[in-house]
Amino acid sequence: MAEISFFRAGRPVDLEYSVEKPLNREPPVEELVKSFLTPPEVAYDRNHGPLPHLDASTHTLTITGLKAPVTLSIADLSTKFPQHSVLAALQCAGNRRHTMRTKVREVDGLDWNDGAVCNASWEGPLLKDVLKSVGVTEDEAGLKSLGLWDEEKRRIGGHVWFESDITKAQDDELYGVSVDLKRCLEEDKKVILALKMNSSPLTVAHGFPLRIVIPGILGARWTKWLTHLRISPTESPNFYQQRDYKILPPHVRSKPAALKYWPLIPALQHLPVNSIVATPSSNSTIPTTHPLIVSGYALPSGDDGPVVNVDISLDGGRYWKQADIIFPSASERASDPQKYKWCWAIWRCEVDISELRGAWKAYGDGSRRGRILSRARDMEGNVQDDTVPWNFRGVAYNAYDHELKNKSTTTID
Structure with missing residues (x-):
């Protein structure tokens, strides 16, 4: 009103x-x-x-x-x-x-x-x-x-x-x-x-x-x-x-x-390549009865899109597994990269529970806990890493190592 x-x-x-x-x-x-x-x-x-x-x-x-x-x-x-x-x-x-x-x-x-x-x-x-x-x-x-x-x-x-x-x-x-x-x-x-x-x-x-x-x-x-x-x-x-x-x-x-x-200082115009894990959410409990679906979005740097690759890591960044970019599809990006130059990508990755058991720490209550990271790369080769200098206004943050959603502490039953 x-x-x-x-x-x-x-x-x-x-x-x-x-x-x-x-x-x-x-x-x-x-x-x-x-x-x-x-x-x-x-x-x-x-x-x-x-x-x-x-x-x-x-x-x-x-x-x-x-x-x-x-x-x-x-x-x-x-x-x-x-x-x-x-x-x-x-x-x-x-x-x-x-x-x-x-x-x-x-x-x-x-x-x-x-x-x-x-x-x-x-x-x-x-x-x-x-x-x-x-x-x-x-x-x-x-x-x-x-x-x-x-x-x-x-x-x-x-x-x-x-x-x-x-x-x-x-x-x-x-x-x-x-x-x-x-x-x-x-x-x-x-x-x-x-x-x-x-x-x-x-x-x-x-x-x-x-x-x-x-x-x-x-x-x-x-x-x-x-x-x-x-x-x-x-x-x-x-x-x-x-x-x-x-x-x-x-x-x-x-x-x-x-x-x-x-x-x-020049006015900020472009933002860097970025991605986040949207699901599973932080501090959630994952059932062991079916594969885990990990999903999120990814963004290119400035004019350097589209996003062409997203990887996820279950073990703190030592090993990376390629995710599937669902939208826009590979054929859409290949046929008209200019059309998707500035848009985001929606990505998805299926993870077998055995992969989590191998990567995550076991606790006395029988559960395992760990973090999931995501890393995006755009057409011009810009890639997320785990270091972004701090700045007073807190703008243009794109590290994958501190994000609660990307390094979500999640429990397996």
Whole structure:
């Protein structure tokens, strides 16, 4: 139920939750891996302010940084441009932060377990096509006229800011971020002004009526309830671009110590290769009457997908056993690797109970206890290992050696 009403452009807007208490939740991972495409009601929620209930018929996107501003309606975006779709995983930079906090050292941030990720099909016009319609193309002369050409590197320079000014955010007057303009103008990067998720209109929680989708880039850049897009020679000055979502040096262990480093560290864009064991769950008891089914998800690093291999280990990483990637299948990945470049993989492995008996420690009560690890590899050869440097914000964690779900203590009857 809406908690607050306010006026924007003379019209009332109902809000759910608040700046002080935004909606942040994740599903159980056992639920998450049941489907290749995550239903919106299952997908995690990450917010820095309230959820606005907007009217698509009156919502607009204003593009600035041009010779003159341009405003487009949702109808414009849905009817005046070719519609494209892209499969892409959306992952919070703090996914698995709980493990870094509890197994390495305390961190600063929401206590995410393994469920701050989802996988979906996103649909809408390519940002490249929209930018072209307002005069922003890969043409060198045109980019120079807008101050968007990098003369030293002889390539496209500049940035695109993505902002939502519907309400205040927790740490700034509005939510704003940016990515390189070059990425936005490359057709094969599939940056989309998304109107739909899994073939249906976006839900309120996932940005209705408009969000930006940037495959291969962490979720913090996928601004929801998008209202403004600015073409600029510089990065967004917003808090969420400059003083959050960065990997600070390991010796930075407090907010005061971080102040010196925020302007020196580049904004995090790509997340590393990753995987988790979803089933069996931690501290569960495994019956001995049938084989054990181990399953989970795996994610590629940035643009280096798809995931091509997942292994599991029952003995702390000494021996690895190959799992089966169920979705997308090997034939699907082989026939169209570009289609699955940014999505997750759902994997499964059948383990005979005798394998566990041989790998796990026996206890006096007759049980055996041990841990299950998973390790993913993507198409470009990026592989998980057991070492990830600690960082104060607890972002981009992908080690397999500390994760409670991956090294779950499980008992065999």
